[in-house]
Each structure stands twice: as C-alpha cells, then as structure tokens.
Amino acid sequence: MVTCATIFRFSITLTKPSSLLFHRFPRRNPTPFSLLATFSFASKSNTNSPVSFNFSDSDDETKPPPPTAIIEKPQLPPPYDPFNKSPIIQEPKDPKDIQQIFHKMQTEGLHNNAVKMFDALSKDGLTHEAMELFAVIKDKGIMPDIIAHTAVIETYSNAGQMKEAMRVWVRMLAGGVKPNAYTYSVFIKGLAKNGRLGDAKKYVLEMMERGIWVNVGTYTEVFEGFVREGKVDEGKEFLEKMKGKGFVPDEKAVRDCLDKRGQVFRNVMNLLFGK
Incomplete structure (x- = not known):
C-alpha cells in the first residue's frame, strides 16, 4: 500500500532546489543559544515563503546585507525503496547535540523535517493540510515557514531546552506563523516530558x-x-x-x-x- 508519506518522499526528488540561503558563514561554530538568536525567518507567511538564516552577530537591520552565498544543495536521498529496511525518517543519533543538528540543517536543508511533518499530518487524517505544504515545496521550490520553526522547536524540545523552544514559539507567533497540529504536538510533548x-x-x-x-x-x-x-x-x-x-x-x-x-x-x- 502506498502511503501519502511514500508519495511525498518519492515526489520531492522532482522539486526545485530549496531557497534556503545563508547570508554568510560563521567564523566559528555557533553555540545552541547564539544560534537561535541569529536565526532570521524571512517572511510572515505560514506556507508560501522561503526561509533565510542570518548568522550576523549584529541586530542592526539598517546596514546593507552582506553578499549572499547560496550553498550548493546536496543530493537528495534516493526515492523510497519498499525493500529498504532503514527508516524513511532519520532521527539524530544524539538529540542533545544541538550544534550538530543545526549544522546538518544548514548543510542539508530541511527535507527530513518536511517529511516528518507531512507524514504526521497524514497519519492524523490531515492529508489536505499536508498536501498544501507539499504543493508549496514542489511547485514553488521553497520551504514553508512553519516547517523551519517547527524544526527548531523540536530540536530544542528533544534536547530538554524548553526555555529556548518557548522563545522560538513566541517568535513564530509574533511573525504571524500559525502552528499546525504537528507543531502543537511537538511543543506539547516537549513541555510534558520536561x-x-x-x-x-x-x-x-x-x-x-x-x-x-x-x-x-x-x-x-x-x-x-x-x-x-x-x-x-x-x-x-x-x-x-x-x-x-x-x-x-x-x-x-x-x-x-x-x-x-x-x-x-x-x-x-x-x-x-x-x-
């Protein structure tokens, strides 16, 4: 039986490259706390905007932005193979290694996080909402804001850093991004566990x-x-x-x-x- 998650995993290989941009590379590995402070989500839209991450140490938005460097997108995983026993969604080996998880997001994009959200929404019967997110990625080649915010909230929640997760949650709401069922689930589970x-x-x-x-x-x-x-x-x-x-x-x-x-x-x- 072919599930919605399988269709998403197979079809996403046909999408255009992600528009995840990095304004400049940090000179040193960011700490978990400073990394959150430097995340800058570009749009207030919940579904149809690209996400950019600003690693500048300055909050002065009046200065002209530094030259933009687009990281070459690595090869996406191969299409779903029903004979492959490895899980579709790869969880981090050490959920407390926040620096490594964020580094992977920077270098590999948010494909894995998108699959997790799409799969969870589909299993909860929210296939229409999942397909709307997928359509943004497939047709426009951009990553919806809600996926990026949820990815960061989930990372902090799994690491037991709920103060940081709460800061991202508040920032998400202030930016006009509404949580969906999966975002709520990730956040509530983290709160309860901690x-x-x-x-x-x-x-x-x-x-x-x-x-x-x-x-x-x-x-x-x-x-x-x-x-x-x-x-x-x-x-x-x-x-x-x-x-x-x-x-x-x-x-x-x-x-x-x-x-x-x-x-x-x-x-x-x-x-x-x-x-």
Whole structure:
C-alpha cells in the first residue's frame, strides 16, 4: 500500500532546489543559544515563503546585507525503496547535540523535517493540510515557514531546552506563523516530558479551542507526565476539563502508545479509564 508519506518522499526528488540561503558563514561554530538568536525567518507567511538564516552577530537591520552565498544543495536521498529496511525518517543519533543538528540543517536543508511533518499530518487524517505544504515545496521550490520553526522547536524540545523552544514559539507567533497540529504536538510533548505541565495543559486547551484534534501521542504524553510528577489528582482534574470540551480518550490507542510494562502504564490507564 502506498502511503501519502511514500508519495511525498518519492515526489520531492522532482522539486526545485530549496531557497534556503545563508547570508554568510560563521567564523566559528555557533553555540545552541547564539544560534537561535541569529536565526532570521524571512517572511510572515505560514506556507508560501522561503526561509533565510542570518548568522550576523549584529541586530542592526539598517546596514546593507552582506553578499549572499547560496550553498550548493546536496543530493537528495534516493526515492523510497519498499525493500529498504532503514527508516524513511532519520532521527539524530544524539538529540542533545544541538550544534550538530543545526549544522546538518544548514548543510542539508530541511527535507527530513518536511517529511516528518507531512507524514504526521497524514497519519492524523490531515492529508489536505499536508498536501498544501507539499504543493508549496514542489511547485514553488521553497520551504514553508512553519516547517523551519517547527524544526527548531523540536530540536530544542528533544534536547530538554524548553526555555529556548518557548522563545522560538513566541517568535513564530509574533511573525504571524500559525502552528499546525504537528507543531502543537511537538511543543506539547516537549513541555510534558520536561515537567512543564502547566504550559502543556495551556496549549492542549488552545488546540481544542482552535478545533485542532489532539492526537493520542500528544495527550498520552501529557497524562504520563502527570503520573511521573506525582500529580495524578491534577491530571484527573485536567481530564475532566478536556472531557467538558468533548474529549474522549481512546483506550486501545493509548495501550498501543504506552510501554505496557511497569507502574507508569498502570497509573496512566487508571487515570484515563479508571482501570
């Protein structure tokens, strides 16, 4: 069976080169904190603008920009091979090695991040939204802003640096880029994993108020966080608030999502289903 993700992986090899530009090369490897401060997303559009990264140490925008150097785009991965057992999406070997991850984004582009978002949206039944993003990449040869912002948020979240992830989130909203279901999921999971349950609750409710479906991986991570932090009563209270907005947890999906061993599994199931 050919999935939407397979079509995307195969078809993206036909797109024009990405318009990811680097205004100049840094003289030294940027630190995780300084690198975030120097990211500059060029447009306020959510879907149809190229993304540029400015590595200048100065915030003075009145100076003329330095000469632009376009990095030669490396060869994209070969089309999807159903006989290849390696995963379609390559995750970083060390999620805490932020410098290496950002370096890979600089040199190889955001193709991998685009595939992850497209695949996740498709699996959640948001194929139309996924295809809109894909159309921008395929037809215009540019990378939508939401993919770039989500990639940076996910990098910081996976490294446990939620303060930096929050800064990117705020900057994204200030730039007029609206998060989609995948962006919310990445951010909320990071908050829950790193003990920021108050913020996780806030954005889950925000998703629901916007009419965006909260998938099983996202809400399971949040309630697992309540169990890990010993805040089961708070978790039950939050569950009732979600139910008041029409939320119904899926027992089978939660079982499939959780590691079925240990006390955490039993406590999450008891919290959500009284079992």
